[in-house]
Amino acid sequence: MSVKFVDFEALNLRSKAVLAPATRIGILHLGQQVEELEPDIQGDWVKIKAEVDGVQAEGVVKSVIDGKRSLRDPASASREALVGEAIKEWLRFEKGQGLEHHAPFFDFVGEMWRAIGLDLDGKDRDTPWSAAAISFMVRNAAERFPKYAKFKFAASHSRYMHASIVKRNAGDMDVPFWGFRLHEKRPEIGDIVGRWRETPRDFDDAETSDSFKSHTDIIVSVDSDSVLAIGGNVRQSVSISRYDKTGAGFLAATNGVFMHMVNRT
Incomplete structure (x- = not known):
């Protein structure tokens, strides 16, 4: 596991690597701290743990969107x-x-x-x-x-x-x-x-x-x-x-x- 930060204003957390309304667990915000659990699921998804509506949830996010990585490494x-x-x-x-x-x-x-x-x-x-x-x-x-x-x-x-x-x-x-x-x-x-x-x-x-x-x-x-x-x-x-x-x-x-x-x- 490693700490990452969301690098988009809004990022969909999904239950599985499928772009569909039914798979969306919630929306993560810019700068939100998450735990990376497993990188490169099906090539372009990352499994993470994050807080959604006050509750810790596990799911996946797209690793790259429009050529930009969705999560960044911590700075100092x-x-x-x-x-x-x-x-x-x-x-x-x-x-x-x-x-x-x-x-x-x-x-x-x-x-x-x-x-x-x-x-x-x-x-x-x-x-x-x-x-x-x-x-x-x-x-x-x-x-x-x-x-x-x-x-x-x-x-x-x-x-x-x-x-x-x-x-x-x-x-x-x-x-x-x-x-x-x-x-x-x-x-x-x-x-x-x-x-x-x-x-x-x-x-x-x-x-x-x-x-x-x-x-x-x-x-x-x-x-x-x-x-x-x-x-x-x-x-x-x-x-x-x-x-x-x-x-x-x-x-x-x-x-x-x-x-x-x-x-x-």
């Missing part, structure tokens, strides 16, 4: 801790369907704000809460891995984007993230994608300033040509976004992406 424990916190919030917001200003979701947004010392909630819709969400996820990961507590928790993404570059330039080994240009490092789960909003920015801008409109998401899945990343205040919820990669495997400079915060925990 500290990276998995952060990914797990991002997935937890995505699930808490009903996989992106729970809207910020509706109950109980506005209370969840309020939790995120209070964690950085601000008395706001999801009904304060003129104030973006996306940086508060990322700060909340990182802070929760710090309960298991204290290095995350050195994060620059803030209500603005640009604050911690700038700090990650400054700390890298200073060679500060104690912080959880260093900021890199897109061509310098290939993305891994637990890293953070940095984007500009409204006004185009580049890495040099983030190096010299900590005040500009921006957005970040935590990478939770890496494919050959793209990554999936979770962030807050995305479509008024905690949602998944897809980011392109270049042919060389780096984050592509599309949709405002201009920097890459590498997880050093």
Whole structure:
């Protein structure tokens, strides 16, 4: 047996290796931990044990879907801790369907704000809460891995984007993230994608300033040509976004992406 993680937003667990409604036991979610019991059943199925509706169940899943493996190997424990916190919030917001200003979701947004010392909630819709969400996820990961507590928790993404570059330039080994240009490092789960909003920015801008409109998401899945990343205040919820990669495997400079915060925990 070996530990694996689901690498699709939704993956059918089936009673046997037959694609039919009657064989579906349940649906597994992105980032869900499972136990691989037996690989390569009938060539392209894997037997696993997983939790479905609160109960442990055994069944099979397709091993490859549209050219991508459905299960991935674990990353480091500290990276998995952060990914797990991002997935937890995505699930808490009903996989992106729970809207910020509706109950109980506005209370969840309020939790995120209070964690950085601000008395706001999801009904304060003129104030973006996306940086508060990322700060909340990182802070929760710090309960298991204290290095995350050195994060620059803030209500603005640009604050911690700038700090990650400054700390890298200073060679500060104690912080959880260093900021890199897109061509310098290939993305891994637990890293953070940095984007500009409204006004185009580049890495040099983030190096010299900590005040500009921006957005970040935590990478939770890496494919050959793209990554999936979770962030807050995305479509008024905690949602998944897809980011392109270049042919060389780096984050592509599309949709405002201009920097890459590498997880050093």
